[in-house]
Amino acid sequence: TAGSAMSSKFFLMALAIFFSFAQVVIEANSWWSLGMNNPVQMSEVYIIGAQPLCSQLAGLSQGQKKLCHLYQDHMQYIGEGAKTGIKECQYQFRHRRWNCSTVDNTSVFGRVMQIGSRETAFTYAVSAAGVVNAMSRACREGELSTCGCSRAARPKDLPRDWLWGGCGDNIDYGYRFAKEFVDARERERIHAKGSYESARILMNLHNNEAGRRTVYNLADVACKCHGVSGSCSLKTCWLQLADFRKVGDALKEKYDSAAAMRLNSRGKLVQVNSRFNSPTTQDLVYIDPSPDYCVRNESTGSLGTQGRLCNKTSEGMDGCELMCCGRGYDQFKTVQTERCHCKFHWCCYVKCKKCTEIVDQFVCK
Ligand SMILES: *[C@@H]1O[C@H](CO)[C@@H](O)[C@H](O)[C@H]1NC(C)=O
Ligand SMILES: *[C@@H]1O[C@H](CO)[C@@H](O)[C@H](O)[C@H]1NC(C)=O
Numbered sequence: 001t002a003g004s005a006m007s008s009k010f011f012l013m014a015l016a017i018f019f020s021f022a023q024v025v026i027e028a029n030s031w032w033s034l035g036m037n038n039p040v041q042m043s044e045v046y047i048i049g050a051q052p053l054c055s056q057l058a059g060l061s062q063g064q065k066k067l068c069h070l071y072q073d074h075m076q077y078i079g080e081g082a083k084t085g086i087k088e089c090q091y092q093f094r095h096r097r098w099n100c101s102t103v104d105n106t107s108v109f110g111r112v113m114q115i116g117s118r119e120t121a122f123t124y125a126v127s128a129a130g131v132v133n134a135m136s137r138a139c140r141e142g143e144l145s146t147c148g149c150s151r152a153a154r155p156k157d158l159p160r161d162w163l164w165g166g167c168g169d170n171i172d173y174g175y176r177f178a179k180e181f182v183d184a185r186e187r188e189r190i191h192a193k194g195s196y197e198s199a200r201i202l203m204n205l206h207n208n209e210a211g212r213r214t215v216y217n218l219a220d221v222a223c224k225c226h227g228v229s230g231s232c233s234l235k236t237c238w239l240q241l242a243d244f245r246k247v248g249d250a251l252k253e254k255y256d257s258a259a260a261m262r263l264n265s266r267g268k269l270v271q272v273n274s275r276f277n278s279p280t281t282q283d284l285v286y287i288d289p290s291p292d293y294c295v296r297n298e299s300t301g302s303l304g305t306q307g308r309l310c311n312k313t314s315e316g317m318d319g320c321e322l323m324c325c326g327r328g329y330d331q332f333k334t335v336q337t338e339r340c341h342c343k344f345h346w347c348c349y350v351k352c353k354k355c356t357e358i359v360d361q362f363v364c365k
């Protein structure tokens with residue numbers, strides 16, 4: 001209808017303005033900015049705006065724009081994948097000095113990503129993983145014109161009388177498309193052999209791959225029972241993505257054991273400490289030490305921990321001592337409302353009361 005065409009057009013313009021503004025702020029990884037938009041609106045825009053839109057998405061590299069033209073219906077899921085990755089990053093780092101905060105809605109992760117630190121490594125891996133996840137599921141749900149249910153071969157160890165062939169998440173397709181799209185930007189970057197830039201490209205490509213493989217490796221067989229009620233005499237099985245939290249947990253462990261790398265004379269990344277085993281394609285790698293996340297610093301992009309909540313009794317990273325970097329903390333009281341005295345009523349609902357409690361909170365100086 002004319003009305004909705006008008007509003008779509010308006011939204012298209014708004015989005016174009018958003019992206020051209022974003023271009024100024026965003027550096028290496030602007031495709032992440034696709035995760036900052038409402039996916040429902042995104043899909044609407046891609047359906048109408050098709051051709052002109054891909055070139056207006058200033059966040060994308062040349063190769064990514066080409067993929068956008070060819071696979072318009074995929075773009076919404078790139079955005080969803082980025083969003084899932086960002087959210088998981090913020091969950092995994094919620095108790096850390098660097099909390100994966102999106103600095104503002106345009107720069108997504110801000111300048112901190114210009115440093116090849118282990119935090120940057122994690123961010124690349126988890127967002128690449130998010131895209132594999134979103135794409136694989138979109139295929140299974142029939143949302144994309146170029147893929148459908150998984151065609152993975154029947155696992156050899158599946159009991160013979162179980163059926164293979166439910167509609168599974170298409171992780172092969174998700175992996176391949178995510179690789180092409182996410183890595184495109186790195187592959188296009190112009191760099192001199194042996195330069196810092198070339199080391200960053202190798203680092204980013206390695207961590208993107210680690211993220212994608214983590215999704216791939218954690219995917220598993222899921223089955224459903226059939227047969228006379230509860231007998232489970234017949235089973236149908238298919239390939240299924242792991243819960244994304246598991247992917248986040250696995251990548252967090254890899255973050256903790258990430259390998260420090262340097263360029264060798266042949267332009268390859270090698271481990272700084274040669275006594276350790278070389279990192280595999282599933283490990284995270286970094287080339288720079290982390291910046292100081294304690295204090296705000298415009299040049300590194302660190303936000304500092306002033307104003308962060310901390311736990312007075314914890315001795316971990318969320319404890320006030322470590323979180324506030326020894327600067328101390330302020331204490332104040334807040335009112336917390338909780339559901340309490342819940343009662344089950346026949347049938348079937350639960351009724352609760354609201355209890356308020358005054359709790360102490362601690363905030364870094
Ligand atoms: C960023 O977010 C704020 C508040 O959510 C909003 O007012 C502002 O317009 C946004 N900026 C852009 C460029 O979208
Ligand atoms: C910000 O970080 C840079 C690079 O680490 C450092 O040289 C500078 O002293 C820092 N500035 C402040 C105000 O801490």
Ligand SMILES: *[C@@H]1O[C@H](CO)[C@@H](O)[C@H](O)[C@H]1NC(C)=O
Pocket residue numbers: 090094099101303304305306307308
């Ligand atoms: C993350 O840290 C920043 C800077 O210290 C803070 O402004 C923001 O509220 C934090 N975000 C969350 C979710 O705790």
Ligand SMILES: *[C@@H]1O[C@H](CO)[C@@H](O)[C@H](O)[C@H]1NC(C)=O
Pocket residue numbers: 311312313314315
């Ligand atoms: C603070 O840390 C302690 C010890 O780790 C823990 O038992 C407690 O639940 C934490 N409190 C909050 C509010 O997270």
